[in-house]
Amino acid sequence: MDKVNKIKEYEKKNPFRLFADHVSAVATGLKYTFKPTRITLQYPEEALLLPNGYRGMLRLYKDICIGCTLCALVCPADAMKMATEQGKKYPMINYGRCVFCGFCVDICPVDALRETGMHDAAFQNRRELVFDPDKFNADFQQEMPTGKTVRRVKAIIDENKGIKYEPADN
Amino acid sequence: MDVLALLEFYILYPSFFVMIIFPGLIFALIVLLYTIWFERKIAAKVQMRFGPLYASKRSGGFLQLVADAMKFVFSEIIVPEQVNSTLFALGPVLYLLVSLLPLAAIPLSTIPPTGSVLSMYFHEFYDPNVGTGIMAAVVSNYSLLIVLALEAVTPVFVLFTAWVTNNRFALLGAVREGLLSVSYDVLLIMASLSLAIEFHTLDVAKIVEAPIPGFVANPFAAFLFLVGMLIGTGRFPFDIVEAESELVAGPYTEYSGLLFVLSMGGSYIGTFAYSILFADLFLGGWQPFTGYYGMIFTVFKAILVLMFAVFMRSVYGRYRIDQALRGSWKYLFPLALLSIVIGGVVGIWIR
Amino acid sequence: MTSRPEELLPEGGMGVEVVPVSGELNVGPQHPGAGHMRILVKLNGDIIEDVDLDVGYVHRSVEKLCENRNYIHLIPLVERPAILDSIHMNLGYILAVEKILGVQAPERAQYLRSFSAEVNRIASHLYGLGILTVFLGHSTGFMWGFGDREVWVEILQALTGARVTNSYIIPGGVRRDLGGAIIEMTNKALDYTERKLKDWKSMVLNNPVIRARLENVGVMSRENAVRWGAVGPNLRGSGVYYDVRKMEPYAAYDKLDFEIPVYKEGDGFARTLVRFEEIEQSMKMIRQILKEIPEGPILTDRFLNQIPPTRRKKWLEEQRRVVFPGYYASFRPPKGEATSMVEAGRGELLYYVISDGSAHPYRVRMITPSYRLIYVFKELVKGSRYADLVSIYGSLDYFPPEADR
Numbered sequence: 055m056d057k058v059n060k061i062k063e064y065e066k067k068n069p070f071r072l073f074a075d076h077v078s079a080v081a082t083g084l085k086y087t088f089k090p091t092r093i094t095l096q097y098p099e100e101a102l103l104l105p106n107g108y109r110g111m112l113r114l115y116k117d118i119c120i121g122c123t124l125c126a127l128v129c130p131a132d133a134m135k136m137a138t139e140q141g142k143k144y145p146m147i148n149y150g151r152c153v154f155c156g157f158c159v160d161i162c163p164v165d166a167l168r169e170t171g172m173h174d175a176a177f178q179n180r181r182e183l184v185f186d187p188d189k190f191n192a193d194f195q196q197e198m199p200t201g202k203t204v205r206r207v208k209a210i211i212d213e214n215k216g217i218k219y220e221p222a223d224n
Numbered sequence: 225m226d227v228l229a230l231l232e233f234y235i236l237y238p239s240f241f242v243m244i245i246f247p248g249l250i251f252a253l254i255v256l257l258y259t260i261w262f263e264r265k266i267a268a269k270v271q272m273r274f275g276p277l278y279a280s281k282r283s284g285g286f287l288q289l290v291a292d293a294m295k296f297v298f299s300e301i302i303v304p305e306q307v308n309s310t311l312f313a314l315g316p317v318l319y320l321l322v323s324l325l326p327l328a329a330i331p332l333s334t335i336p337p338t339g340s341v342l343s344m345y346f347h348e349f350y351d352p353n354v355g356t357g358i359m360a361a362v363v364s365n366y367s368l369l370i371v372l373a374l375e376a377v378t379p380v381f382v383l384f385t386a387w388v389t390n391n392r393f394a395l396l397g398a399v400r401e402g403l404l405s406v407s408y409d410v411l412l413i414m415a416s417l418s419l420a421i422e423f424h425t426l427d428v429a430k431i432v433e434a435p436i437p438g439f440v441a442n443p444f445a446a447f448l449f450l451v452g453m454l455i456g457t458g459r460f461p462f463d464i465v466e467a468e469s470e471l472v473a474g475p476y477t478e479y480s481g482l483l484f485v486l487s488m489g490g491s492y493i494g495t496f497a498y499s500i501l502f503a504d505l506f507l508g509g510w511q512p513f514t515g516y517y518g519m520i521f522t523v524f525k526a527i528l529v530l531m532f533a534v535f536m537r538s539v540y541g542r543y544r545i546d547q548a549l550r551g552s553w554k555y556l557f558p559l560a561l562l563s564i565v566i567g568g569v570v571g572i573w574i575r
Numbered sequence: 576m577t578s579r580p581e582e583l584l585p586e587g588g589m590g591v592e593v594v595p596v597s598g599e600l601n602v603g604p605q606h607p608g609a610g611h612m613r614i615l616v617k618l619n620g621d622i623i624e625d626v627d628l629d630v631g632y633v634h635r636s637v638e639k640l641c642e643n644r645n646y647i648h649l650i651p652l653v654e655r656p657a658i659l660d661s662i663h664m665n666l667g668y669i670l671a672v673e674k675i676l677g678v679q680a681p682e683r684a685q686y687l688r689s690f691s692a693e694v695n696r697i698a699s700h701l702y703g704l705g706i707l708t709v710f711l712g713h714s715t716g717f718m719w720g721f722g723d724r725e726v727w728v729e730i731l732q733a734l735t736g737a738r739v740t741n742s743y744i745i746p747g748g749v750r751r752d753l754g755g756a757i758i759e760m761t762n763k764a765l766d767y768t769e770r771k772l773k774d775w776k777s778m779v780l781n782n783p784v785i786r787a788r789l790e791n792v793g794v795m796s797r798e799n800a801v802r803w804g805a806v807g808p809n810l811r812g813s814g815v816y817y818d819v820r821k822m823e824p825y826a827a828y829d830k831l832d833f834e835i836p837v838y839k840e841g842d843g844f845a846r847t848l849v850r851f852e853e854i855e856q857s858m859k860m861i862r863q864i865l866k867e868i869p870e871g872p873i874l875t876d877r878f879l880n881q882i883p884p885t886r887r888k889k890w891l892e893e894q895r896r897v898v899f900p901g902y903y904a905s906f907r908p909p910k911g912e913a914t915s916m917v918e919a920g921r922g923e924l925l926y927y928v929i930s931d932g933s934a935h936p937y938r939v940r941m942i943t944p945s946y947r948l949i950y951v952f953k954e955l956v957k958g959s960r961y962a963d964l965v966s967i968y969g970s971l972d973y974f975p976p977e978a979d980r
């Protein structure tokens with residue numbers, strides 16, 4: 055084990071540096087005043103297009119599901135439950151409990167569950183949060199309540215600005 | 225004289241006009257809104273965000289402040305049990321009025337003998353010291369003293385506001401204000417004094433009319449005055465009295481609704497009054513204009529100073545009370561003495 | 576004569592207390608500087624005589640819940656106490672479970688664990704710096720901390736599929752692999768953060784106001800740091816060379832080349848500097864990982880072979896991720912117990928897991944770094960000024976949910 059690392063001491067405050075430090079702090083402030091690097095996403099007008107593989111809301115492909123109950127078993131939040139429809143078992147999900155861990159997607163042996171890139175959703179009451187197998191069997195879509203068109207943008211890491219948003223072409 | 229002329233006479237009457245319209249109560253409230261907007265916007269710029277935006281996007285969210293003010297006006301004022309509700313309501317109101325008072329003695333411009341709408345007041349507001357009419361609510365040979373005296377009163381009302389709310393955070397804030405006021409008043413008075421010695425007068429108007437602006441004549445005094453102003457009005461890095469993370473909102477902890485606006489407004493308007501004085505003393509006030517334009521120019525300079533003062537928020541945190549006190553007594557006080565010496569020495573030469 | 580104010584001022588409700596020369600101040604839980612706890616401060620003038628920390632406002636009985644759930648179910652649960660440091664919370668737990676199961680993650684997975692952990696450490700330290708600066712009234716530092724953190728959160732999101740609740744590390748490996756796009760993102764983020772840290776230095780670290788508020792405040796001597804059980808950056812700020820990554824390397828740390836910043840002073844500024852330099856070290860490590868990461872599977876063969884080959888291939892090729900074998904849903908590890916230690920963002924995090932052979936652990940004990948800080952905090956603020964309460968709080972980077980669990 056290397057104990058070579060030295061124990062450092064920081065440079066003590068010195069009244070002559072003090073003034074320079076004040077100046078450089080104010081200068082940094084001014085620099086950002088004139089060259090702001092804003093990373094705000096202007097939400098209702100722009101919304102993020104979440105990257106592929108984002109663990110958003112799920113959907114079920116009912117015709118593929120074999121009713122093996124593994125998804126319900128692995129679900130850490132008991133969000134996934136099995137419902138019986140005409141003698142067949144299908145999963146149903148309660149988004150009020152789901153923690154979006156994606157375990158169910160990963161464990162399904164036939165890939166009957168998939169993640170969608172959707173994450174913005176609003177519901178009127180708690181009952182609506184429970185999706186029975188039929189409702190669960192479709193891509194979740196919800197209109198933005200503003201009625202305006204929402205620009206979909208992608209977040210891109212930029213070496214100068216941190217994060218910038220580019221229109222997503224879809 | 226017909227009615228209109230009479231009306232004009234009374235509205236433009238300097239004592240009324242300066243105190244109530246420009247740059248007094250009405251304009252000061254607009255400046256208050258603008259300053260808070262500016263403070264939020266510029267902090268947002270430094271902090272990688274937009275600040276207020278959605279209330280009137282075209283003006284960069286300026287109406288946000290109007291909306292906020294409206295919201296505060298209509299929100300409930302909660303009066304704590306066990307306080308005297310009259311005094312409770314009186315606290316912020318008095319504080320606001322008192323912080324507006326110094327404006328009364330600060331000269332804003334000169335009144336030329338002829339050729340201006342203001343010329344009719346030339347004789348009434350004649351300052352023999354300067355030899356011209358002065359646009360100020362009260363013309364006096366000792367205006368500097370009056371302003372400083374009036375400004376020294378405000379801490380009392382901060383204490384009063386805190387005291388009547390019977391809240392421990394407020395009391396702690398009040399104690400801090402009390403301690404601080406001793407140090408910043410000294411700085412302000414000594415900085416102003418050094419200028420008075422330098423120009424051999426206690427009349428602000430005369431200082432403005434002097435051939436060189438104050439910050440050239442005595443840069444130390446200018447610096448000290450600026451720091452004293454930041455401490456005195458609780459701007460960063462001396463936001464010690466209100467210190468949000470320590471004292472919630474200091475003396476104003478218990479206030480809500482309109483009373484909260486008034487108490488917050490008090491400190492901004494105080495800064496504004498100090499800024500006008502700073503513009504007069506150190507930045508040459510209305511020079512080279514006179515009359516109306518001079519007035520606007522003075523206030524314009526003051527607003528620049530104010531903008532600088534609120535910009536400090538995005539650069540600094542806050543000092544601790546003992547550090548601010550030590551700083552002002554150990555470093556700034558000797559500097560103030562130095563500036564008085566400079567004032568005296570340069571004063572000989574100026575005469 | 577009476578001295579009771581309400582008798583002196585009978586009518587009119589002017590029951591104003593006399594200014595307390597000494598008295599108690601009830602800071603929190605609804606206070607801008609208290610976090611999720613209540614701090615009863617006994618003041619004598621401006622000096623704090625004693626504090627009583629009333630913790631537990633965000634207690635969620637994580638340890639008890641652990642006893643009623645399958646092993647796999649606990650991954651999202653153990654992340655919850657320190658949501659901004661979730662990779663470490665997750666990693667420590669998995670390391671203990673892996674010891675009981677007797678599996679070892681393959682080389683590439685080890686590197687990926689280190690990678691995600693270091694990304695998370697940067698994000699966590701920036702969060703801590705942000706909170707510290709807002710406690711000192713420096714709102715720019717606060718916004719910068721959270722804004723610059725966003726970059727790293729974005730990388731975690733691209734890698735793991737979630738911003739903070741990553742649930743990335745699973746027994747035997749990790750869930751997703753690093754792709755070219757993420758490497759490119761990371762390189763950009765490294766460049767950005769390196770540049771930005773310069774501004775951080777002039778704006779925050781060397782800002783005279785911040786320095787004045789941190790230097791010689793909350794000084795913890797080396798002996799006290801050891802005696803009070805401080806961990807992590809707080810311990811290293813007091814001149815103790817101790818870091819689990821060096822002492823008992825886990826993941827890929829034995830192959831990485833990095834330094835542990837240690838400062839002697841033991842005050843708030845030393846602690847902040849340690850954090851700050853750890854960000855730099857983490858970035859160095861990330862660069863090294865990107866360069867040296869070996870090719871190979873990201874899940875141990877024992878579990879990989881349980882996944883149907885076609886499915887395994889499809890997911891690996893399409894999305895560079897592994898899927899779970901059905902075994903995970905409710906596995907029963909052999910009887911046994913294990914401890915694991917990781918160096919989380921705030922310090923040493925210890926897990927102790929006992930298995931009784933059933934599908935649930937018999938007991939999971941987690942000793943989180945913030946839990947140890949409670950006592951340190953209490954001792955440090957004694958004798959300091961009231962304004963330093965928040966300064967010490969921030970410089971310790973104490974995170975109440977992590978302590979309450």
Ligand code: SF4
Pocket residue numbers: 128129130131132133134147151152153154155156157158159
């Ligand atoms: S994502 Fe996680 S919590 Fe949600 S249903 Fe699937 S397994 Fe359950």
Ligand code: SF4
Pocket residue numbers: 118119120121122123124125126143144145161162163164165166167
């Ligand atoms: S794991 Fe897949 S196949 Fe099995 S029940 Fe769930 S969705 Fe259906």
